[in-house]
Amino acid sequence: MMEFYIPKLILQPILENSVIHGTSSLLGKGMIALLGKEEPDALIFTVSDNGVGFPEAILQLFRESPENHLDDTQTQSRLGLLNIQKRIHLMYGTEYGLTLQNLPAGGSRVTIRLPKITTP
Numbered sequence: 001m002m003e004f005y006i007p008k009l010i011l012q013p014i015l016e017n018s019v020i021h022g023t024s025s026l027l028g029k030g031m032i033a034l035l036g037k038e039e040p041d042a043l044i045f046t047v048s049d050n051g052v053g054f055p056e057a058i059l060q061l062f063r064e065s066p067e068n069h070l071d072d073t074q075t076q077s078r079l080g081l082l083n084i085q086k087r088i089h090l091m092y093g094t095e096y097g098l099t100l101q102n103l104p105a106g107g108s109r110v111t112i113r114l115p116k117i118t119t120p
Contacts, residue, residue, distance in 0.1 A: 001038055005117050007091065013080040014047045014098075014110050022051025022108060031107075038116070042096070045112040053102040062100045081110070088114070 015034065023030025031050045036043065062085070081098060088097045092115050099111040 001036055001043060003118060004038075004043055004114075005120055006043070006114060007087070007120070010084055010088070010112060010114070011045060011047070013084060014112070017080060017110075018047055018049040018051065018108075022049040022053075024051075026051060041116065043114045043116055045114070046109055047112075048103065048107060048109040050105075050107040053106065053108045054100055059100055059102065062098065088112075 011034065015032065018032045019030075023032060031048075033048045034045065035048075036045045038044075058081075062081075081100070085098045096113045096115055099113070101109050101111075103109055
């Protein structure tokens with residue numbers, strides 16, 4: 001996967017969110033995992049943690065059209081994720097971007113879908 005172009009400031013803020021919003025309030029050990037895989041038409045990255053998960057309002061926002069809510073004061077705590085989604089959509093189209101989910105055993109997962117390109 002090293003031969004493919006990944007835009008700057010895509011993975012780092014998502015990992016940072018897992019630390020700050022996900023695992024920092026845990027009493028036990030926090031876990032954050034970054035996995036990547038290559039599919040025939042895309043690069044897929046997942047960032048998972050065992051933290052508190054996403055509030056339902058944020059999950060609903062991403063199921064709708066998050067770009068329409070960038071000025072909404074209720075979404076300011078997740079502005080980084082919204083900005084990443086908007087940048088990916090502007091660069092590559094809406095078939096690429098972020099998917100957010102809470103995991104059944106607790107924690108959350110952000111899946112990032114990017115095109116397989118070798119130059120910016």
